[in-house]
Amino acid sequence: xxxxxxxxxxxxxxxxxxxxxxxxxxxxxxxxxxxxxxxxxxxxxxxxxxxxxxxxxxxxxxxxxxxxxxxxxxxxxxxxxxxxxxxxxxxxxxxxxxxxxxxxxxxxxxxxxxxxxxxxxxxxxxxxxxxxxxxxxxxxxxxxxxxxxxxxxxxxxxxxxxxxxxxxxxxxxxxxxxxxxxxxxxxxxxxxxxxxxxxxxxxxxxxxxxxxxxxxxxxxxxxxxxxxxxxxxxxxxxxxxxxxxxxxxxxxxxxxxxxxxxxxxxxxxxxxxxxxxxxxxxxxxxxxxxxxxxxxxxxxxxxxxxxxxxxxxxxxxxxxxxxxxxxxxxxxxxxxxxxxxxxxxxxxxxxxxxxxxxxxxxxxxxxxxxxxxxxxxxxxxxxxxxxxxxxxxxxxxxxxxxxxxxxxxxxxxxxxxxxxxxxxxxxxxxxxxxxxxxxxxxxxxxxxxxxxxxxxxxxxxxxxxxxxxxxxxxxxxxxxxxxxxxxxxxxxxxxxxxxxxxxxxxxxxxxxxxxxxxxxxxxxxxxxxxxxxxxxxxxxxxxxxxxxxxxxxxxxxxxxxxxxxxxxxxxxxxxxxxxxxxxxxxxxxxxxxxxxxxxxxxxxxxxxxxxxxxxxxxxxxxxxxxxxxxxxxxxxxxxxxxxxxxxxxxxxxxxxxxxxxxxxxxxxxxxxxxxxxxxxxxxxxxxxxxxxxxxxxxxxxxxxxxxxxxxxxxxxxxxxxxxxxxxxxxxxxxxxxxxxxx
Amino acid sequence: xxxxxxxxxxxxxxxxxxxxxxxxxxxxxxxxxxxxxxxxxxxxxxxxxxxxxxxxxxxxxxxxxxxxxxxxxxxxxxxxxxxxxxxxxxxxxxxxxxxxxxxxxxxxxxxxxxxxxxxxxxxxxxxxxxxxxxxxxxxxxxxxxxxxxxxxxxxxxxxxxxxxxxxxxxxxxxxxx
Ligand code: SF4
Numbered sequence: 065x066x067x068x069x070x071x072x073x074x075x076x077x078x079x080x081x082x083x084x085x086x087x088x089x090x091x092x093x094x095x096x097x098x099x100x101x102x103x104x105x106x107x108x109x110x111x112x113x114x115x116x117x118x119x120x121x122x123x124x125x126x127x128x129x130x131x132x133x134x135x136x137x138x139x140x141x142x143x144x145x146x147x148x149x150x151x152x153x154x155x156x157x158x159x160x161x162x163x164x165x166x167x168x169x170x171x172x173x174x175x176x177x178x179x180x181x182x183x184x185x186x187x188x189x190x191x192x193x194x195x196x197x198x199x200x201x202x203x204x205x206x207x208x209x210x211x212x213x214x215x216x217x218x219x220x221x222x223x224x225x226x227x228x229x230x231x232x233x234x235x236x237x238x239x240x241x242x243x244x245x246x247x248x249x250x251x252x253x254x255x256x257x258x259x260x261x262x263x264x265x266x267x268x269x270x271x272x273x274x275x276x277x278x279x280x281x282x283x284x285x286x287x288x289x290x291x292x293x294x295x296x297x298x299x300x301x302x303x304x305x306x307x308x309x310x311x312x313x314x315x316x317x318x319x320x321x322x323x324x325x326x327x328x329x330x331x332x333x334x335x336x337x338x339x340x341x342x343x344x345x346x347x348x349x350x351x352x353x354x355x356x357x358x359x360x361x362x363x364x365x366x367x368x369x370x371x372x373x374x375x376x377x378x379x380x381x382x383x384x385x386x387x388x389x390x391x392x393x394x395x396x397x398x399x400x401x402x403x404x405x406x407x408x409x410x411x412x413x414x415x416x417x418x419x420x421x422x423x424x425x426x427x428x429x430x431x432x433x434x435x436x437x438x439x440x441x442x443x444x445x446x447x448x449x450x451x452x453x454x455x456x457x458x459x460x461x462x463x464x465x466x467x468x469x470x471x472x473x474x475x476x477x478x479x480x481x482x483x484x485x486x487x488x489x490x491x492x493x494x495x496x497x498x499x500x501x502x503x504x505x506x507x508x509x510x511x512x513x514x515x516x517x518x519x520x521x522x523x524x525x526x527x528x529x530x531x532x533x534x535x536x537x538x539x540x541x542x543x544x545x546x547x548x549x550x551x552x553x554x555x556x557x558x559x560x561x562x563x564x565x566x567x568x569x570x571x572x573x574x575x576x577x578x579x580x581x582x583x584x585x586x587x588x589x590x591x592x593x594x595x596x597x598x599x600x601x602x603x604x605x606x607x608x609x610x611x612x613x614x615x616x617x618x619x620x621x622x623x624x625x626x627x628x629x630x631x632x633x634x635x636x637x638x639x640x641x642x643x644x645x646x647x648x649x650x651x652x653x654x655x656x657x658x659x660x661x662x663x664x665x666x667x668x669x670x671x672x673x674x675x676x677x678x679x680x681x682x683x684x685x686x687x688x689x690x691x692x693x694x695x696x697x698x699x700x701x702x703x704x705x706x707x708x709x710x711x712x713x714x715x716x717x718x719x720x721x722x723x724x725x726x727x728x729x730x731x732x733x734x735x736x737x738x739x740x741x742x743x744x745x746x747x748x749x750x751x752x753x754x755x756x757x758x759x760x761x762x763x764x765x766x767x768x769x770x771x772x773x774x775x776x777x778x779x780x781x782x783x784x785x786x787x788x789x790x791x792x793x794x795x796x797x798x799x800x801x802x803x804x805x806x
Numbered sequence: 807x808x809x810x811x812x813x814x815x816x817x818x819x820x821x822x823x824x825x826x827x828x829x830x831x832x833x834x835x836x837x838x839x840x841x842x843x844x845x846x847x848x849x850x851x852x853x854x855x856x857x858x859x860x861x862x863x864x865x866x867x868x869x870x871x872x873x874x875x876x877x878x879x880x881x882x883x884x885x886x887x888x889x890x891x892x893x894x895x896x897x898x899x900x901x902x903x904x905x906x907x908x909x910x911x912x913x914x915x916x917x918x919x920x921x922x923x924x925x926x927x928x929x930x931x932x933x934x935x936x937x938x939x940x941x942x943x944x945x946x947x948x949x950x951x952x953x954x955x956x957x958x959x960x961x962x963x964x965x966x967x968x969x970x971x972x973x974x975x976x977x978x979x980x981x982x983x
Contacts, residue, residue: 135827148823148943151822154823287942288941291819295943307856309858313816682821683826697825697837742847742850
C-alpha cells in the first residue's frame with residue numbers, strides 16, 4: 065500500500081468520481097419533515113456551519129414568523145455534531161445579535177491603538193488598502209505583506225494575497241496551539257492528527273488525558289464520544305494538577321506536579337517495555353528503533369519519576385497496566401493546545417511513542433484513518449511563486465515547522481540590527497492577535513513598525529483598535545463560505561449560507577477579498593462574479609448542487625478507501641523516512657535534535673508565586689465570545705482558582721478581587737475574583753482564557769475578569785517548530801493595583 | 807402516561823448547553839433561566855469528587871406551587887407536566903415562594919415562569935430542547951410508565967436520587983449517581 069498521506073490526497077479525487085457513479089448517497093434518504101418540525105408550522109430554516117469555533121458543526125438557522133432569528137440547531141446528519149451543537153454554537157444567536165458589532169469600514173485618524181477612526185465607504189476603505197499594498201509591494205515586494213488568519217475554513221484572503229505574490233501566512237492555531245502535536249505525530253507516524261481529531265474515542269476502552277480537559281474544552285464530537293465511552297464502561301486516566309471536569313469522571317486522577325509530564329510519560333514507556341506490556345507483533349512489524357528506545361528509557365523508572373512528578377510508582381505501574389489491558393483500544397490523547405514549555409514537540413513524541421507501543425494507531429478504539437473529500441477548484445491562472453518567504457529570511461530557524469509560525473512573522477516585522485524587517489504589513493483576519501500571541505509587548509513593538517495593518521473582524525477586538533483600516537465582516541449567519549469538507553470517519557460536505565442579509569454595512573469575507581483583489585488588478589484569478597456561481601460549479605463536479613445542499617445542509621459521502629483501521633497483518637508504508645513508525649526519529653537526528661525524547665527539568669515558581677495555568681470554559685471560545693449576551697448569561701467573567709491553603713496564607717476569601725503580578729512585574733490590567741477551591745494544586749493558580757478585554761467598544765465584557773495572555777511574558781520557544789511555550793509564567797497576588805507596566 | 811427526566815451526573819460536564827438551548831427555544835429573557843447547572847465538590851486535594859447536575863422544575867406529583875395558586879393558573883396537564891397559564895396568572899408570586907427548588911421566577915411580562923418540559927415539543931413526540939441539545943446525552947426524557955422508555959430503563963438499572971425528597975413533593979427529575 066502506498067504512503068497513507070499521499071493515498072488520502074488521491075482518495076479525495078477518487079471520492080468525486082465515486083460520488084458521480086453512486087448518486088444514491090445517504091443524504092438523499094433524509095426525511096426532514098418530522099411532525100414537530102417548525103417547517104410545517106410555517107417557520108423555516110437555512111443550513112449553516114457554525115463559526116464560533118474550529119469544530120465547524122453543521123446545523124440550521126431557524127427564524128420566527130416575523131423573520132427574526134429564533135434559534136440554531138445541529139444537523140442530525142453531521143458527524144461533527146450529530147444534531148447537537150455545543151453551548152457556544154447554540155448561543156451563536158448572541159453573536160449575530162451583538163449590538164457592539166463592527167458596523168461600517170473604518171479608517172484610522174489618530175495614533176495606533178487609541179481608537180480614533182473615521183467611517184468610510186467600502187470603496188474608500190478598499191482603495192486605501194489597495195494603494196498602500198501597491199506601494200509596499202513596489203518598495204519591499206508583495207511578500208512583505210503577511211496574513212494572520214484564524215477563520216474556519218475559507219481561504220479567500222489567503223488566495224487574494226497569493227495572487228498578489230505573498231505566501232507569508234500564519235495561523236496562530238499552529239505555533240500557539242496544536243503545532244507541536246502535529247509535528248510530533250508527523251515525525252513518528254508520517255501523518256498528522258488533523259482537525260477534528262482522528263481519535264476513536266467512542267470505541268475506546270481507555271482514554272488517557274494528559275493536558276487535555278475534554279468537557280471544558282467543548283470540542284463537540286470529542287465531548288460526545290467521551291460520554292459514549294463512559295456509557296460503555298471505558299476507563300479514563302487524567303493527568304492534571306487541577307481536578308478538571310474530566311478528572312471527576314476518571315478512574316485514575318494523577319495530580320501531577322506541573323511541568324513534569326515528560327518524566328511521567330517516559331516512565332510509562334519504561335514500564336510498558338520492562339513488563340512486556342506492549343503489542344509485540346505491531347512493534348516488530350511497523351516500528352523503527354525499538355532497541356534504541358529500550359536502551360534509552362532503561363533508567364526512567366517509576367521510582368525515578370516519583371521524585372520528579374510526585375506520582376507514586378505503583379500508580380504509574382497500575383495506570384500503565386490499565387492502558388495495556390485496554391490495548392489496542394487505548395488513546396493517549398495528543399491534546400490540542402500543546403505549547404507549554406518549549407520542549408513540546410518532544411513531549412508529544414513520547415505521547416506518539418506510547419500509542420505506537422500499545423498499537424493504537426490505525427486500530428479501533430485508538431486512532432482511525434480519516435477520509436475527506438477535496439473539491440475541485442475552478443480553472444484559473446496559477447498563483448505566482450513568491451520572490452521570498454520567511455524561510456529565506458530565517459534559513460536556519462524551525463526547519464521542521466510544517467506551517468507558518470506567527471511569532472516568527474512578528475519577529476520578522478521588527479528591525480534586527482542592520483537588517484530590514486522582512487514583514488512590512490499585516491493583514492489580520494478573524495484573529496485577535498493581541499490576545500492570541502503571548503508577550504504582548506513584543507506584538508506591540510512589531511505593530512509600531514508596520515506600514516499597514518488591516519483587520520477583518522465582526523467585533524471590535526483589541527487588534528482592531530491598532531488597525532489602520534477595519535473591515536466589518538458579516539457573521540456566519542449572513543454569508544456564504546467555502547463548502548466545509550472536514551476529515552472524519554466518513555467524508556462530508558456542509559453548506560454555510562446566509563439566513564439573513566448582512567446587518568449594518570458589513571460584508572461577507574469572499575466579497576471583501578474579491579473586491580480588494582479586483583482593485584489590485586487580479587481579475588483573472590476570479591473567474592466567478594458571485595460566490596453562488598463558484599459553489600454551484602464546485603458542487604456540480606461532485607454530482608451535487610447548491611439546491612441540494614440548501615435542502616439537506618450536510619451530505620455524507622462514501623469512503624474512498626475502506627480501511628478505517630489497519631487490517632490484521634496488513635503491510636503499511638508510513639510516511640516517514642524509514643517507512644516505519646519511528647520510535648527513533650531519523651529526521652530529528654538528521655536535524656541535530658534528540659532522536660528520542662529526554663526529560664529536561666523546568667523551573668518551578670519562586671516563593672510566593674504560583675504557576676499560571678490557563679484553560680477553556682465550555683461556554684466560550686478564546687476571547688471571541690466574551691461579549692455575546694447569550695453566553696455571558698452562562699459566564700461573564702473569569703475567576704482565578706486558588707487552593708484553600710494558599711488563600712488562607714494570603715488572607716484571601718472566596719469572591720475577593722485581586723490583581724495578579726507576574727515574574728516580570730507585569731500587573732493585570734483589571735482585577736479578577738478569586739475562586740477558593742480544592743480543585744487546584746497549591747503550587748498553581750488557574751484561569752479561563754479570553755477575559756479581561758481592554759477594548760471599551762466591547763461594552764459588555766470590557767474589563768470583566770483578567771487576561772492570562774497579558775501575564776504570559778516569559779515565552780519558551782520550541783526549537784523544532786517554533787511553538788511558543790506559555791506555561792512558565794508565575795504570578796502573585798496584589799490587593800491594590802500597582803502601576804501597570806503593560 | 808407520566809413524563810419524567812433522568813440526569814446522568816456521571817456524564818454531565820456542566821457545559822450549560824441545556825440552559826442556552828432552553829433560552830433560545832423558549833425566548834427566555836436575558837437574566838432569567840428555566841434550567842441551570844449546579845456543581846458540588848466534596849473532599850480535599852487530592853481526594854476529591856465533583857457532582858454536576860443540570861436542574862429545572864421537578865414537575866412534582868405533589869406540587870406545592872399548584873396547590874397554593876389562588877387563580878388556578880398553575881396546573882398539571884397531560885403527562886404530569888406542571889404548567890402556568892399566562893393569562894390566568896396574576897403574578898402574586900405565591901408559587902415562587904412555595905417551590906422548594908427555586909424553579910420559578912417572575913417573568914418581566916408579569917407572570918410566573920418556569921420549565922414546561924417543552925410541552926410544545928413533547929406533544930409532537932420530540933424531546934425537550936435541553937435533552938435534544940445535550941452534547942453528552944446525559945439527559946433522558948420520556949414516559950416513566952412505559953417500561954420500554956429510555957428514562958424507565960436508566961431508573962431501573964442505575965442508582966439515583968431526587969432533590970429534597972423530604973419536602974414530600976414527589977419530584978420527577980431523577981439524578982443518576
Ligand atoms: S463545537 Fe460548538 S462552537 Fe464549535 S463549531 Fe461546534 S457548535 Fe460551534
